[in-house]
Amino acid sequence: MQLETLQKDMIAAMKARDKARKDSISSLISAVKKVAIDEGCRDDIKEELVDRVILKELKTAKEQIDTCPAERTDLLAEYQARYDVINEYAPSLMSEDEVKAFLTEKCADVIATKNKGMIMKTVMPQLKGKADGKVINAVVAELCK
Structure with missing residues (x-):
């Protein structure tokens, strides 16, 4: 996902007067910029x-x-709306079969050792952001x- 895409979608939400969507996208942009500054790549x-x-x-x-009390339906609706907007922009993660295929293809030598710690240490950086950690594990x- 490009940052510019998020910014264009935020402008479109502003023009459509969709405050909830605009706020959700705005918080995403702010979080991206904060992490970029922290990692020293603000310009790129x-x-x-x-x-x-x-x-x-x-x-x-x-x-x-998950942690919102059931009686707070107003908050729950707000959180769900935010989740739905963010989920639109979330990249699709690899399935269990895709992870297994990736591991057997790219990391066969490490898997042959049967050392789970070594395998995880090798695999996690390669799959970070591409697959869920629970699936990898x-x-x-x-x-x-």
Whole structure:
């Protein structure tokens, strides 16, 4: 996802007077810019960084929904709307089969050691932002049997 795409969509939401959507996209842009400044790449924000921040914000929004008391329907609706908007921009993650194919193809030598710690240390940087950590962990555990 390009930062420019988010900015254009925020402008479109402003023109449409869709405050909830505009606020959600605005918070995403702010989070991306903050991480870019922290990592020292404010002038050259890469798609990988934007995708990583979107996934983090999606997880945060999901946690807000999960921890919101059931009687607070107003807050729950607000959190759900924010989650839905962020989910539109979230990159699709690899499935369990795709992770297994990736690991057997690219990391066969490390998997042959059956050392789960070594495998995770090698694999996680390669799949960060591309697959869910729980899926990776399950596949690695299965391959180490």
